[in-house]
Amino acid sequence: MPTFEQLFAQHVATGMARQVALADLLGDRDWQLDLTTGQATFGSDLTFGVQLLGTESEPAQTWLWAWANEASNIPPALLHLTTWLREYGQQEQVDAFTEPSLPLSVADGHRLALVASSLTGRPYYRGPYDGGAVFFHLEGTPPEVTAPVRPERALTVLQQVISAFPLDHRVTARSFFTQQGWQLNESPDSLEAKDPGSNTVLTITFDNQGRISNIAGTLAR
Known part of the structure; x- marks a missing residue:
């Protein structure tokens, strides 16, 4: 069974390619996340559906998977992707996908989200806030974001x-x-x-x- 480090080596570049393409699309637009509608808005002209991945805590230096974040009452419809990753981790015996929380020194949000991006075909966004950041994947992005790279x-x-x-x-x-x-x-x-x-x-x-x-x-x- 693959370790997280092995999965990361296999998937980081495809995940990174999607992030570079997403950056081309978003430019310097600001962002807003609405958990009620399940949508993220960038600037005044781009809106996408989201699937929550998890959050980083700067004071605690930990990662918390969205499926384990019971205190936030996240709508179940926004947890399909992170739940799939948990099930994938159980099947492949990848502890980083099955432990509710991880030290950032073991696997931070970017590393986890890059692997998830390659596995699921969706780019992700890191939304910073006071004391941490939320990571979520975007649905319905233009084809050029996930197309094979030049x-x-x-x-x-x-x-x-x-x-x-x-x-x-x-x-x-x-x-x-x-x-x-x-x-x-x-x-x-x-x-x-x-x-x-x-x-x-x-x-x-x-x-x-x-x-x-x-x-x-x-x-x-």
């Missing part, structure tokens, strides 16, 4: 995640390009990935510790 964006995303998080570079690269629909050809020290849509071919070379040492290729025009 080759140039794929490079940016891969570079972002390997510089931001300690993880298995080969697992992350292999999983990301597979999830994006690229064709792979692997050798002990490299991975060749081809995008069928553009015929772009990238060759990723790994050092003797499994870290990405070089990415070469030409982006097709």
Whole structure:
């Protein structure tokens, strides 16, 4: 059964790709969350349905899953996604998805939400408030937010995640390009990935510790 760290390495890049696309869409709009209607509004022109994921507490330095937040009387209709993740964690024996609360040092909201984004196909938003933040996934976003990324964006995303998080570079690269629909050809020290849509071919070379040492290729025009 996979550990959370293994799941994170497999899913972080696809989750990050969706976040970058969502940031392009939202720009610098402000946000409002209405639990009564189950909707989040950004600026004056964008409104999406939401599924609550959980909250971070800065004073306690803990994460609380929305399904475990009994004090907030969250409408059950907003808990379908987080309940599914709990059931997934029970099936796959991933403790991070089944424990009601976690120290942020073990798994913070961003890391949990990135995995959830890849698994469920929804981007997420972090809404800060005094003393913490609420994380929720958005439903009904435009197709470009969750569509396979362009080759140039794929490079940016891969570079972002390997510089931001300690993880298995080969697992992350292999999983990301597979999830994006690229064709792979692997050798002990490299991975060749081809995008069928553009015929772009990238060759990723790994050092003797499994870290990405070089990415070469030409982006097709």
